[in-house]
Amino acid sequence: MLTITTLKQIILAEPKKIVITTHYKPDGDALGSSLAMLLWLRAKGHEVSLIVPSDYPAFLSWMPLQEEAIIYTENKERSDNLIAVADLIFCLDFNGLARTNEMQGVLAQTTGLKIMIDHHLEPENFDDFRHWNTNAAATALLVYDFIVNLIDDRAGITPAIATCIYTGIMTDTGSFRFQSTTAEVHLVVADLITLGAKNAEIHEHIYNSASENKLKFLGFCLLNRLVVLHEYNTAYFAITKEDLTRFNIITGDTEGLVNYALSISGIRLAALLIDRTTQIKLSLRSTGNFPANEICSKYFNGGGHRNAAGGHADLPLEEVVAKFLAVLPLYKSQLTK
Ligand code: 5GP
Ligand code: MN
Numbered sequence: 001m002l003t004i005t006t007l008k009q010i011i012l013a014e015p016k017k018i019v020i021t022t023h024y025k026p027d028g029d030a031l032g033s034s035l036a037m038l039l040w041l042r043a044k045g046h047e048v049s050l051i052v053p054s055d056y057p058a059f060l061s062w063m064p065l066q067e068e069a070i071i072y073t074e075n076k077e078r079s080d081n082l083i084a085v086a087d088l089i090f091c092l093d094f095n096g097l098a099r100t101n102e103m104q105g106v107l108a109q110t111t112g113l114k115i116m117i118d119h120h121l122e123p124e125n126f127d128d129f130r131h132w133n134t135n136a137a138a139t140a141l142l143v144y145d146f147i148v149n150l151i152d153d154r155a156g157i158t159p160a161i162a163t164c165i166y167t168g169i170m171t172d173t174g175s176f177r178f179q180s181t182t183a184e185v186h187l188v189v190a191d192l193i194t195l196g197a198k199n200a201e202i203h204e205h206i207y208n209s210a211s212e213n214k215l216k217f218l219g220f221c222l223l224n225r226l227v228v229l230h231e232y233n234t235a236y237f238a239i240t241k242e243d244l245t246r247f248n249i250i251t252g253d254t255e256g257l258v259n260y261a262l263s264i265s266g267i268r269l270a271a272l273l274i275d276r277t278t279q280i281k282l283s284l285r286s287t288g289n290f291p292a293n294e295i296c297s298k299y300f301n302g303g304g305h306r307n308a309a310g311g312h313a314d315l316p317l318e319e320v321v322a323k324f325l326a327v328l329p330l331y332k333s334q335l336t337k
């Protein structure tokens with residue numbers, strides 16, 4: 001493991017070749033953290049590339065420098081070469097290489113020093129330096145802390161960097177409403193606004209940029225796909241491939257849907273099961289102490305946080321629904337107490 005003093009010397013000495021990467025289907029925190037780091041490291045004179053394992057939601061396509069993100073699956077050879085020669089690899093918002101999907105092999109082989117900045121449980125040991133805290137509401141907060149407190153470079157936070165960090169915190173805290181939103185989060189956010197993040201504009205970009213299709217799809221799901229199981233204080237949506245095609249659903253359009261199920265009074269567990277072309281993707285959300293991540297890691301090849309977790313399954317949608325329903329009785333006392 002590197003010490004922060006050594007890492008600081010590496011980052012502040014001569015220019016290095018650096019790759020930044022994040023998890024499959026990057027969300028606002030993953031992309032915000034990555035772009036903030038890209039902007040900051042470039043300003044320090046390094047040769048920096050951002051490689052993302054897949055595409056990301058259209059509601060993030062306004063972010064500073066996002067057009068520079070190299071999508072791994074579309075640029076494998078170029079990406080593999082960049083990763084092979086990188087001196088440093090920043091791994092942001094994930095702590096298990098499998099979260100990068102097809103990139104995991106090349107990341108495991110490369111000799112570049114790996115810097116993990118993350119807030120998920122149970123990290124793997126692939127890193128050479130770790131800024132990791134599961135209590136952090138967002139990885140973007142840890143990026144802020146890294147730049148401002150570990151490197152002591154608050155002056156290096158430009159309005160564009162502040163914008164990226166703000167976006168990560170805003171999206172991972174559900175607009176500052178989850179339990180993870182401490183007073184300290186608000187203090188950081190206040191500082192980001194001082195440093196040039198335009199909060200109202202960012203909110204507008206993220207939350208008021210839906211397509212007509214997306215809204216009609218939401219209406220369809222609420223009316224025809226929402227199932228409420230009062231006996232288990234659970235509500236879920238199961239979305240078929242045909243539903244996605246019918247409404248022309250693209251990456252990002254299903255984001256937030258699961259929260260409507262959780263918004264029903266008394267509901268403690270909400271689930272969204274989607275038939276993506278290759279696999280069924282699950283998103284779970286819970287309130288209070290209910291461990292959504294435990295269900296995902298035990299039964300659905302996934303994990304995450306206690307109140308927001310995800311996973312996947314290689315079974316037909318009906319079977320995944322049946323499996324989910326079969327798990328609920330095991331948690332009945334926790335769901336109903
Ligand atoms: P979402 O439901 O928005 O896709 O994911 C919610 C959270 O669950 C993410 O922030 C991430 O921590 C976790 N998560 C989602 N999918 C997976 C997965 O396949 N594996 C693991 N380990 N965690 C996941
Ligand atoms: Mn995150």
